[in-house]
Amino acid sequence: MTKILIIGEHSGGKLNQSTAKCVSAAATIAGAQIDIALFATDASAAATQAAALKGVNKVIKVENPANAEPLAAVIAPQVAELAAGYTHVFGPSTTFGKDLTPRVAALLGVGQISDIMAAESSHRFRRPIYAGNAIVTVEAPQDQKVVVTIRVASFQPAPAGGSASIESATVSAALPTHTRFVSRSAAQSGRPDLQTATRVVSGGRAMGSSDNFKILEKLADKIGAAVGASRAAVDSGYAPNELQVGQTGKIIAPELYMAFGISGAIQHLTGIKDARTIVAVNKDSEAPIFEVADVGLVGDLFTVVPELEKIL
């Protein structure tokens, strides 16, 4: 029987949507029993949210002051211990899951299949390689635990409607003290989260400065969108790193993606391929972004953006 342990992601008492997406991915495997483990000092709020997800069998709280921050070196041995009763371990391919899950796999002595976009069976998965230029089908051996990370842009969050039991567990694994949390900084924009937003307004190198990004922010606020950026814009210091969309930044799947002054390097396109509608505005009519855009407009973003903001 397929028994899947999902490593839940949460912060500040709020379950991250990546966990609901892991549940959706797990639910595509017929007959799977789906449990979620939460590591925290106090996991009760996140556990209540996890238990309400449809398809979840059980939520396991592992509460310990050492779990106050999501340090991979501290959490991995606990996941590995809990994994004993499971055939599968799923983590999200967010920075939390990318950091933690391979460490878990290595402790379990097995490999990992990263970033799955579909489960064809309990042991066969599809995933992108080469920045999405190829999709491979990979089979995991039957006689080992299967450890995967879930490409969050490929799955819808599991709906509410579940009523899983919530249990507490203690683990005996020795927890290292060689890794310590110091601080976290995040700009509070009040805008939707880039990874889960239904609309994203994004700027590239042509923005020219961080000040100029303000016109995008105004447009974003007008239509309730998150703000994104290309690698070129982030490297140039026009936008903070957490806004980067692409192969090495965030992979997103909004309903509407509007790219302003983004040429469309393949590494960027891989991050937006799953968007339902892509809009491109660029001065250069030859820009590769137009090859993937559903609606393209050749023009100067500095006139188009304010005009759009006025009309909408």
Add this chain to the structure above:
Amino acid sequence: MSKILVCLKRVIDYNVRVRVKPDGTGVMTDGVKMSINPFDEIALEEALRIKEKGGASEVIVASIGPNDTQQQLRTGLAMGADRAILVPADGVVEPLAAARIFLKLIEKEAPTIVLMGKQAIDDDNGQTGQMLAALWNRPQATFASKIELEGGKARVTREVDTGLETIEVDLPAVFTTDLRLNEPRYVKLPDIMKAKKKPLDTVAIGDLGVNVAAAFRTTKFEPPPARSKGIMVKDVSELVAALKQKGVL
């Protein structure tokens, strides 16, 4: 004084548009330009800067791959690494096997710092550093955008989904690098000549006692589904009309 081990992977160059072979058995590699994985190049640059500031006495570059990987290791030596180790391997070496091989090199070289890219741009797995840290039972600081060493510790700023996170780790530790850590230096011609005289040792997998048989089976390679051709509009009002028609505005 302390050593730094930098793990490099030979990959299809960043600028090459990778295509799937028509028979679905792999991607086209014939005559394609190969380079050091860009994230690993950032890792090497960081190692060299640490050494130049007196934080290490030796930088070793190591790679697992076909014999031609010597080219990338020579590039690493030309950038400034002191010596290189190649573990020859044909075919796929999965991240767990790579981590086991690097662990063997660590046991021999006893580095204080191990650096590599956060992912290789071919398989996009992003696993080897974390797996190595687990097997070595040492700290990991992934997606690093700033590394500050102080005594036997390092303070590392990491690029995470919500912004930046800073952690402190005891050394030795494994660091994986993100894009904004540094900008790698260009190699100059005299350095390429000098690099030819630097030692490049070969260590056979058999001598390390690591099983590199693949656990996973890749049964199919497919090109990504193409997006259907879009439309071009003339001005903002046409753009808005098109989006309203699609029901996204």
